[in-house]
Amino acid sequence: MRGLIAALVLVATPAWAEPVRIGSKNFTESYLLAEIAAQHLEARGIEVVRQFGLGGTKICFDALRASEIDLYPEYTGTIAAAILGDTTLTDVTPPLAAQGLATYAPPGFNNTYVLALRKEVAESRGLTKISDLVGETGIDAALSHEFRARNDGWPALSTHYGLTLGSRGIEHGLAYEALASGGADLTDAYSTDGELSGADLVLLDDDRAFFPRYDAVWLARTTLAPDVVAALAELEGRIDEATMQALNARAALDGEGIATVAASFLATTGLADADTPVPSRFWSRLAENTARHIQLTLAALLLAGVVGVSLALVLQPFARAASALLYVCGLLQTIPSIALLALMIPLVGIGVVPAVIALFLYALLPIVRATLTAINAIEPVYLTVADALGMTASERRRHVLVPLAMPHIIAGLRTAAVIAIGTATLAAFIGAGGLGQPIVTGLALNDTGLILEGAVPAALLAIVTDLVFDLLERRLVPPHLRSA
Amino acid sequence: MSDAAPTAQLEDVDVILGGNHILHRVRLTLPAGCVTAVIGASGSGKSTLLRLLNGLVTPQAGTVYRHGQSLTPERLRDVRRDTGYAMQQIGLLPHLSIADNIALPLRLAGRDADAIADRLTSLLDAMQLSPELAARYPAAASGGQQQRAGLARALALEPELLLLDEAFSGLDAITRLATHQQFLALRGTEIKSALLVTHDLDEAARLADRLVILNAGRIVREGPRDDVLADPRDPYAIELVEAFQCAG
Numbered sequence: 001m002r003g004l005i006a007a008l009v010l011v012a013t014p015a016w017a018e019p020v021r022i023g024s025k026n027f028t029e030s031y032l033l034a035e036i037a038a039q040h041l042e043a044r045g046i047e048v049v050r051q052f053g054l055g056g057t058k059i060c061f062d063a064l065r066a067s068e069i070d071l072y073p074e075y076t077g078t079i080a081a082a083i084l085g086d087t088t089l090t091d092v093t094p095p096l097a098a099q100g101l102a103t104y105a106p107p108g109f110n111n112t113y114v115l116a117l118r119k120e121v122a123e124s125r126g127l128t129k130i131s132d133l134v135g136e137t138g139i140d141a142a143l144s145h146e147f148r149a150r151n152d153g154w155p156a157l158s159t160h161y162g163l164t165l166g167s168r169g170i171e172h173g174l175a176y177e178a179l180a181s182g183g184a185d186l187t188d189a190y191s192t193d194g195e196l197s198g199a200d201l202v203l204l205d206d207d208r209a210f211f212p213r214y215d216a217v218w219l220a221r222t223t224l225a226p227d228v229v230a231a232l233a234e235l236e237g238r239i240d241e242a243t244m245q246a247l248n249a250r251a252a253l254d255g256e257g258i259a260t261v262a263a264s265f266l267a268t269t270g271l272a273d274a275d276t277p278v279p280s281r282f283w284s285r286l287a288e289n290t291a292r293h294i295q296l297t298l299a300a301l302l303l304a305g306v307v308g309v310s311l312a313l314v315l316q317p318f319a320r321a322a323s324a325l326l327y328v329c330g331l332l333q334t335i336p337s338i339a340l341l342a343l344m345i346p347l348v349g350i351g352v353v354p355a356v357i358a359l360f361l362y363a364l365l366p367i368v369r370a371t372l373t374a375i376n377a378i379e380p381v382y383l384t385v386a387d388a389l390g391m392t393a394s395e396r397r398r399h400v401l402v403p404l405a406m407p408h409i410i411a412g413l414r415t416a417a418v419i420a421i422g423t424a425t426l427a428a429f430i431g432a433g434g435l436g437q438p439i440v441t442g443l444a445l446n447d448t449g450l451i452l453e454g455a456v457p458a459a460l461l462a463i464v465t466d467l468v469f470d471l472l473e474r475r476l477v478p479p480h481l482r483s484a
Numbered sequence: 485m486s487d488a489a490p491t492a493q494l495e496d497v498d499v500i501l502g503g504n505h506i507l508h509r510v511r512l513t514l515p516a517g518c519v520t521a522v523i524g525a526s527g528s529g530k531s532t533l534l535r536l537l538n539g540l541v542t543p544q545a546g547t548v549y550r551h552g553q554s555l556t557p558e559r560l561r562d563v564r565r566d567t568g569y570a571m572q573q574i575g576l577l578p579h580l581s582i583a584d585n586i587a588l589p590l591r592l593a594g595r596d597a598d599a600i601a602d603r604l605t606s607l608l609d610a611m612q613l614s615p616e617l618a619a620r621y622p623a624a625a626s627g628g629q630q631q632r633a634g635l636a637r638a639l640a641l642e643p644e645l646l647l648l649d650e651a652f653s654g655l656d657a658i659t660r661l662a663t664h665q666q667f668l669a670l671r672g673t674e675i676k677s678a679l680l681v682t683h684d685l686d687e688a689a690r691l692a693d694r695l696v697i698l699n700a701g702r703i704v705r706e707g708p709r710d711d712v713l714a715d716p717r718d719p720y721a722i723e724l725v726e727a728f729q730c731a732g
Contacts, residue, residue: 381571381574382575382577384575385575388538388540388564389588389589390562390564395592404579477579480621
């Protein structure tokens with residue numbers, strides 16, 4: 001199954017030279033670092049593919065291990081605690097090397113966790129360091145979901161300091177607004193967060209040294225080409241904490257585009273010509289995303305067409321088996337798409353393959369239902385003719401059942417195609433790319449333009465697909481048998 | 485002609501469909517080279533009798549013989565390809581042109597393209613169908629043209645036995661007469677042995693050598709046409725023949 005999908009995807013993939021695939025997580029700093037690397041590599045004549053906005057540490061790391069991406073920005077503390085599961089590790093190199101991975105060229109800043117407390121609460125209670133929280137009650141701690149779950153997160157911190165404070169989960173992007181509006185008192189933050197610079201917050205001192213260092217590094221496959229490694233080395237030590245915080249603030253607070261902020265940073269370092277305008281990659285990105293989107297939906301649709309029509313044809317004579325098939329397909333349809341995509345990760349990893357499988361499963365119902373309905377509606381006289389002509393079961397399918405069911409099968413495929421085009425936008429969450437990519441990024445960066453960059457072409461694609469099916473019907477179905 | 489082995493035989497055949505006893509102990513021989521007509525009211529079981537001969541209906545008791553051998557599931561495919569079948573609803577496949585419909589049995593039999601083209605030409609000629617018409621879809625042809633095309637499809641593989649199930653019933657009187665004449669013209673060439681089922685004794689008398697009168701699932705009179713018409717014997721057969729002679 002997996003091989004077949006890979007083959008289908010390969011068939012639909014134009015042969016390019018091997019570009020460097022850069023990943024990022026779905027928060028501002030990760031996008032920025034990845035974009036800085038991407039622009040710098042491009043300036044050095046290296047072709048890159050941006051796989052930004054992958055949904056979290058696990059998905060990024062799985063993607064790297066599965067060779068879906070070649071590198072992404074990561075933090076040493078996260079590698080030790082969240083990936084390798086050992087907070088005491090001082091040297092992460094040997095365990096990474098065992099997986100064919102390595103870290104490269106630290107950009108030069110430590111983005112550690114900090115606890116940020118509302119200034120009003122801090123001053124009224126006289127709190128300046130984490131140990132001051134011991135014994136405190138009535139402080140509303142709203143923490144990011146990942147921090148509450150990580151080995152090096154809240155549970156271990158509470159044990160380390162002996163805290164008894166309760167906590168609740170919140171999206172990291174919403175935490176600052178919650179604190180600013182008094183909706184929460186305490187949150188976890190990254191020390192380079194742009195929001196920290198202006199807000200009425202007190203950063204509590206980690207006085208008993210709980211948090212390890214979170215030095216930014218490039219986590220990459222050891223197969224990285226020498227020219228890529230050399231280009232990354234040129235970025236080493238260029239970004240200190242204040243710089244990163246300022247860049248984050250420009251992107252997250254001032255609404256400057258990621259590409260613009262990255263380009264202006266590269267210009268200040270002298271690595272890029274200051275006069276060079278930000279290269280607009282709009283069209284190439286659009287083409288790339290659209291091509292991938294078509295690839296995903298086409299592979300899933302071909303697969304679902306062949307499997308769905310065959311299953312329906314084979315099981316149709318057996319009423320019970322046919323209704324069981326319909327039932328299973330209907331059941332698959334009820335699984336929320338984002339959940340189905342997530343369920344695929346432990347089974348087949350991330351990227352194109354799980355996305356195609358999920359899209360394939362969604363496409364089955366309309367195709368199977370249309371085929372079964374159409375065959376059941378065939379006038380008995382044609383079945384009598386097939387018998388009287390001495391047709392075998394396969395001749396009967398080929399000469400009678402499929403051609404007579406064709407208008408309905410095409411209608412089923414058309415429905416499946418439109419569903420697949422819509423659902424495929426969600427595939428970006430598991431790193432499969434496509435037109436969901438700008439949508440996911442736009443959501444993470446609160447950028448309406450980016451969201452439209454995915455949503456508009458996806459809608460156009462659905463319209464074009466509809467026209468393609470019109471043509472298909474015109475070719476395959478004689479005029480008097482067409483559905484509408 | 486009657487010396488040759490019979491084309492088909494039914495031996496003490498009973499058919500029960502959906503709990504209804506359709507045919508009772510039917511015995512019938514179709515001599516080679518003969519056209520036999522089965523006449524009866526609707527519901528008398530005449531279509532069921534016809535469908536026994538190409539295995540579309542399986543008897544609950546008794547035996548169907550084709551070519552002197554009983555009709556077993558293994559022989560079904562071969563027997564069906566040696567049996568033309570045309571019916572009132574015709575059943576030309578709507579997605580194929582008339583020519584492709586007629587050629588379908590030839591394609592299924594694996595004939596090569598040249599052989600198919602030759603046979604198609606002679607069938608169209610025999611059925612007086614023009615190549616222009618043959619290029620059309622069935623939906624664009626008249627009822628009579630469709631019926632002739634259905635007959636051409638039934639005859640495509642030069643079957644030993646042709647089965648006609650009310651094949652002319654849906655046609656208007658003029659077209660019907662023309663089709664009858666065509667049928668008679670093809671006897672001995674395209675049409676070898678035939679069994680036709682009709683509720684119309686007039687049609688049966690015009691087309692058949694032998695008549696079989698069926699009443700409520702039983703054969704009540706059977707024999708050469710002129711014998712049966714002259715001496716119907718059975719009360720139902722007498723009634724049927726009298727009605728026919730009044731009309732005639």
